[in-house]
Amino acid sequence: MKNRLKVLRAERDWSQQDLADRLDVSRQSVNAIETGKYDPSLPLAFRIAELFDMPIEAIFERD
C-alpha cells in the first residue's frame, strides 16, 4: 500500500519522532510505514487520519 505520510509530515515540519510521539508509536513504526515496509492496522490508520484531519483514503492508496 502506498501512503503520503512522509509528505504530510514534511509539510508540518515534523520529524519521524515527532509523528511517532503524536501517534503513540515507535519511530521505527513511522519509518516502516513511510517506506512501505509495513501497512498499519485499521485502528492505527484511523489514528493517523484523525491526526492529519483527513480521510484514510486521502493518506493511503492501494498499489
Place this chain on the structure above:
Amino acid sequence: MAVRWSPAAKRYTRRLAVLMAIYLAVLFTAVWLFRHDLVSGPLAWPLAIAPALPIIGVFWAVMRFIVEEKDEFIRLLIVRQCMVATGFCLTIMTVWEFLQNFDLVPPGNGGFGAAFFWFIGLGVGALYNKVTMGTAGSCA
C-alpha cells in the same frame, strides 16, 4: 538514532536479567552438588530439573513481551523473530538428530540443547528483521 525502549521492552529486559541471574546461580549450585556426590535418590530429580525452570521463565518473558508491547509494528518484529528462532532451532535439532541416528556424530548434546539454539535463533531473527524491515526492533 538511539532506540527508545518501550515500558514492555524495559520489563522484558529486567525479567531476562533476573532469570539469567537465577539460572547461573541454580546451574552452578546443581553442578557443584552433583559433582561432589552430595545429592542422590528422589531429590536428584528436582535438582536436575531446577536449572530448566529459569530457562522456561525466559520463554514466558518473551511471550509476555509480545502480549504487553503496545506498538503493533514492534510486536510484529518480535513475532517474526520468534518464528525464525523456532524454525532455526527445529532445523538444527532435526539435522543433528539424524546425524546421531546414523552414528555420524556422537550421542548427547554437550549441554547445547534446544533452548540454546532457540536463543541463537532469536539473534538470527533480529538480523533477519534488520535486513528485511530495516530494524531489529527494541529487543534483540
